[in-house]
Amino acid sequence: MIRLIATDVDGTIAADGSCEINPEYYTVIRKLRALGIQVAAASGRQKDSLLDLFAPVKEKIFYISNNGAGLGCWNRELYVQGMPPELIHELMSDVAKLPDCQMILSGVDTCFYSPETEDWFIRYLREDYHFEALPLPENMEEIDLSGIVKIAVYHDPSDTEPHPAVPLIRKMEGRLSGMVSGREWVDFMAPGVSKGRALACLQESLQIGPEETMVFGDQMNDISMLQRAVHSFAVGGARPEVKAAAAHVIAPREEDGVLQIWKKLADNQGEYQGE
Numbered sequence: 001m002i003r004l005i006a007t008d009v010d011g012t013i014a015a016d017g018s019c020e021i022n023p024e025y026y027t028v029i030r031k032l033r034a035l036g037i038q039v040a041a042a043s044g045r046q047k048d049s050l051l052d053l054f055a056p057v058k059e060k061i062f063y064i065s066n067n068g069a070g071l072g073c074w075n076r077e078l079y080v081q082g083m084p085p086e087l088i089h090e091l092m093s094d095v096a097k098l099p100d101c102q103m104i105l106s107g108v109d110t111c112f113y114s115p116e117t118e119d120w121f122i123r124y125l126r127e128d129y130h131f132e133a134l135p136l137p138e139n140m141e142e143i144d145l146s147g148i149v150k151i152a153v154y155h156d157p158s159d160t161e162p163h164p165a166v167p168l169i170r171k172m173e174g175r176l177s178g179m180v181s182g183r184e185w186v187d188f189m190a191p192g193v194s195k196g197r198a199l200a201c202l203q204e205s206l207q208i209g210p211e212e213t214m215v216f217g218d219q220m221n222d223i224s225m226l227q228r229a230v231h232s233f234a235v236g237g238a239r240p241e242v243k244a245a246a247a248h249v250i251a252p253r254e255e256d257g258v259l260q261i262w263k264k265l266a267d268n269q270g271e272y273q274g275e
Helices: 024-034 047-053 055-060 085-096 119-128 166-171 195-206 220-226 240-245 257-267
Strands: 004-007 038-042 062-065 070-073 076-080 101-106 110-113 132-135 150-155 177-180 185-189 213-217 231-235 248-250
Touching: 004 195, 004 257, 024 038, 024 055, 024 257, 038 195, 047 055, 047 062, 062 195, 070 195, 076 195, 085 101, 085 150, 085 166, 110 119, 119 132, 166 177, 166 185, 177 220, 195 213, 195 220, 213 220, 213 257, 220 240, 231 240, 231 257, 248 257
Parallel strands: 004 038, 004 213, 038 062, 110 132, 213 231, 231 248
Antiparallel strands: 062 070, 070 076, 101 110, 101 150, 150 185, 177 185
16 A cells, blocks of 8 residues: 655646646545545755645645755654755855856745846746745855755756756765756755655655655656655656656646546555556
């Protein structure tokens, strides 16, 4: 029997940057919870954005936020992994040299943008993602850097060239965990941070094994999480590497591929009977 479901958000159950999902997800989450099946939303987003997205059922699920830097439920954190403060300054300096990129420093509930950030991007953060986005103070000492869990670098997804921040993943290897989180995002967290590590902590806490876990994703930052479940699914439209890592490939987000699996699972009282 399935006892835990973990799903990515952007590109898997929601359009990138959207705070709307098919409302049927809320109905099926209630059914799954009534069966004793736990549900976790696992995203590169801040926790507050996830709380907005899942507002009708926010008290019923777990949240893996900031690509695994945070793990908690609606009213408390189980753990938060901050970035090494000395590396924040180095990475900010490197990102500032990249062409056509926007950068944010993320805490659990708040993110900061630099004075050079363009107005449209600030609106994008606030209106699409529902982030609490604040300007960086001139004096960085006014910020508690120990509360920064992620630096995210945005680049226009319509650009056919590779994301300019990808080389920084290699540069920071061993010192920071860097990963591609979507067509437009490259994220950096503390060493070892990943969705998979956070999911492993949740599985251990709940005493749930990989054979009792379902995972859904579409991007490179989901692979570590897919590896923690026997029942792993890539949605149609996922990157080829993600499809290769998953046990199954299902219908794309636009066709509610994830929702269809959840409905079948609820109808079958938590027993997964295959595709």
